[in-house]
Amino acid sequence: MxxxxxxxxxxxxxxxxxxxxxxxxxxxxxSAGVAVAGRTGGLKVRKVKGRVADLAAVVPARFKGGTGIxxxxxxxxxxxxxxxxxxxxxxAERIAVVHNGIxxxxxxxxxxxxxxxxxxxxxxxxxxxxxxxxxxxxxxTELEDAVRxxxxxxxxxxxxxxxxxxxxxxxxxxxNGSPIVLGIGEKEMFAASDVSALVRYTRQVVHLxxxxxxxxxxxxxxxxxxxxxxxxxxxxxxxxxxxxxDTGGYEHFLLKEIHEQPGSVERTLSGRLDERFATAHLGGxxxxxxxxxxxxxxxxxxxxxxxxxxxxxxxxxEELSRIPAHSEPAxxxxxxxxxxxxxxxxxxxxQSGETYDTLAAVxxxxxxxxRVLGVVNTVxxxxxxxxxxxxxxxxxxxxxxxxxxxxxxxxxxxALLALHxxxxxxxxxxxxxxxxxxxxxxxxxxxxILAQGDGIAELAAEYAESEGMMFIGRVRGYPVAxxxxxxxxxxxxxxxxxxxxxxxxxxxxxLISPELPTVALVPDDELLDKNLTTLGEIKARSGRVLAIAHxxxxxxxxxxxxxxxxxxxxxxxxxxxxxLQLLAYHAAVELKRDVDKPRNLAKSVTVE
Ligand code: F6R
Numbered sequence: 001m002x003x004x005x006x007x008x009x010x011x012x013x014x015x016x017x018x019x020x021x022x023x024x025x026x027x028x029x030x031s032a033g034v035a036v037a038g039r040t041g042g043l044k045v046r047k048v049k050g051r052v053a054d055l056a057a058v059v060p061a062r063f064k065g066g067t068g069i070x071x072x073x074x075x076x077x078x079x080x081x082x083x084x085x086x087x088x089x090x091x092a093e094r095i096a097v098v099h100n101g102i103x104x105x106x107x108x109x110x111x112x113x114x115x116x117x118x119x120x121x122x123x124x125x126x127x128x129x130x131x132x133x134x135x136x137x138x139x140x141t142e143l144e145d146a147v148r149x150x151x152x153x154x155x156x157x158x159x160x161x162x163x164x165x166x167x168x169x170x171x172x173x174x175x176n177g178s179p180i181v182l183g184i185g186e187k188e189m190f191a192a193s194d195v196s197a198l199v200r201y202t203r204q205v206v207h208l209x210x211x212x213x214x215x216x217x218x219x220x221x222x223x224x225x226x227x228x229x230x231x232x233x234x235x236x237x238x239x240x241x242x243x244x245x246d247t248g249g250y251e252h253f254l255l256k257e258i259h260e261q262p263g264s265v266e267r268t269l270s271g272r273l274d275e276r277f278a279t280a281h282l283g284g285x286x287x288x289x290x291x292x293x294x295x296x297x298x299x300x301x302x303x304x305x306x307x308x309x310x311x312x313x314x315x316x317x318e319e320l321s322r323i324p325a326h327s328e329p330a331x332x333x334x335x336x337x338x339x340x341x342x343x344x345x346x347x348x349x350x351q352s353g354e355t356y357d358t359l360a361a362v363x364x365x366x367x368x369x370x371r372v373l374g375v376v377n378t379v380x381x382x383x384x385x386x387x388x389x390x391x392x393x394x395x396x397x398x399x400x401x402x403x404x405x406x407x408x409x410x411x412x413x414x415a416l417l418a419l420h421x422x423x424x425x426x427x428x429x430x431x432x433x434x435x436x437x438x439x440x441x442x443x444x445x446x447x448x449i450l451a452q453g454d455g456i457a458e459l460a461a462e463y464a465e466s467e468g469m470m471f472i473g474r475v476r477g478y479p480v481a482x483x484x485x486x487x488x489x490x491x492x493x494x495x496x497x498x499x500x501x502x503x504x505x506x507x508x509x510x511l512i513s514p515e516l517p518t519v520a521l522v523p524d525d526e527l528l529d530k531n532l533t534t535l536g537e538i539k540a541r542s543g544r545v546l547a548i549a550h551x552x553x554x555x556x557x558x559x560x561x562x563x564x565x566x567x568x569x570x571x572x573x574x575x576x577x578x579x580l581q582l583l584a585y586h587a588a589v590e591l592k593r594d595v596d597k598p599r600n601l602a603k604s605v606t607v608e
Pocket of ligand 1: 354
């Protein structure tokens with residue numbers, strides 16, 4: 001996935017373009033580029049392999065123009081290189097295009113365009129668009145008409161911004177599967193892949209719909225469809241705070257986002273707990289109690305950490321409502337011709353609301369007549385819009401590539417859904433009250449865990465040099481182990497594997513040695529004795545153990561321990577996960593990794 005920015009107005013575009021790209025860097029960071037329509041005619045273009053800072057270093061002071069577009073790339077077609085960086089140009093260097101998405105029929109279009117004389121200078125699918133738009137730009141053609149005609153020949157997904165040296169009074173943007181947001185300023189206009197690039201300049205935004213285009217001029221915009229019908233879009237106001245997009249004194253966004261969790265959990269809960277009936281109110285479900293009672297099964301779909309959050313959610317739903325619930329990677333589900341049942345409720349989980357595999361799973365379910373709820377952080381995102389209803393997390397923007405606060409808020413949202421389901425079924429008022437009280441206590445309990453940050457940093461330093469780490473947990477603890485292993489490997493690059501503690505003796509015990517320490521989730525619940533037995537088995541094989549526990553295990557069973565406050569048993573996984581976030585973070589810092597932008601990963605994966 002990639003980030004796009006565009007500016008048109010009386011000022012020089014470049015400062016906004018570079019700053020906007022830096023804010024979108026979480027979307028991709030292997031190369032970056034900008035193009036402006038110069039005041040003296042023609043396009044000025046700079047693009048480099050590397051970060052936005054590398055681009056800024058080569059943009060000269062004379063790089064001026066009031067209309068410009070920019071891009072930060074995450075390679076899909078062609079390696080990261082200067083040549084493959086966007087913007088891409090046509091032969092005459094009149095048309096410049098930046099693109100997020102995939103043109104599926106690029107090879108076929110490229111062959112046809114090359115036969116007509118187009119000279120390709122990159123391996124990207126995007127360059128096809130520049131030549132294709134140029135091919136439709138006869139004398140006197142409006143840029144928007146050329147773009148519309150070109151997109152009519154394209155199969156694939158795109159968010160694009162197009163600049164024409166001969167029509168510098170406008171930028172044309174289009175959306176199909178990859179987001180484009182317009183920002184409305186005072187006699188100036190902006191566009192970007194998401195609002196984080198815009199909020200310093202304007203709070204008034206318009207999210208384009210799939211299949212929609214816009215002509216953006218300094219004094220306004222016009223939106224229209226691919227068949228040239230004008231659409232009428234009212235701006236909405238962005239309510240996220242500007243400081244959500246800064247590290248706010250923390251060394252990394254990740255640490256800031258981990259520390260934001262007491263507040264983000266409060267926001268997820270806000271206005272949704274009903275103490276009188278010991279239940280939760282979820283306004284966006286669009287399902288009444290009668291419809292909810294007809295649901296026989298819940299199927300949760302998401303990718304990566306969203307899938308693991310779904311596993312915790314499935315457990316909560318089964319425990320509190322006794323409705324069978326199961327979580328599956330959306331990326332697998334969509335390819336296996338899934339059976340869609342009328343009495344199953346499907347739930348799609350996504351922080352970004354853009355993950356292509358999850359979106360495709362939602363579309364497949366809907367195509368077959370199923371009902372899908374979204375548990376989504378980004379308001380107005382593609383997945384949120386595709387679903388029949390849902391729960392917004394209100395966790396605030398998550399910038400660091402690894403998910404932390406959105407993960408926690410997702411599990412909180414599932415706890416609310418499970419409580420709501422449970423109280424419609426057989427969960428007693430007393431149990432309902434117990435869960436409500438447990439949820440209300442979470443923010444302070446998270447604060448308690450965060451206060452142990454220094455101690456966890458010391459432990460991380462001790463374990464970071466290991467050749468790998470094992471994460472184990474039983475039943476409720478197993479998804480926690482999976483998420484803990486995921487966090488460690490993605491940001492510290494230390495190999496980590498998660499196993500159900502009960503499975504250890506069926507194979508992985510062979511791996512245990514002093515070089516492969518184990519992080520063990522040891523909640524004080526009905527499985528405590530079983531977990532302690534497993535620790536004994538590990539210690540008997542000279543394994544080192546770091547326990548995340550409610551009570552310190554005997555020193556013979558664990559070398560180190562992080563104590564976590566006790567919640568209700570169903571909610572404990574939420575808290576057990578927080579020290580694992582800090583462990584991964586401090587291990588990554590210790591190993592001098594690029595914590596917020598780990599290698600080979602991007603924040604949301606908008607391609608297959
Ligand atoms: C892990 C992580 C990824 C995402 C996954 C889904 O820390 O960030 O595994 O959870 O790519 O992303 P969303 O939630 O945006 O659909």
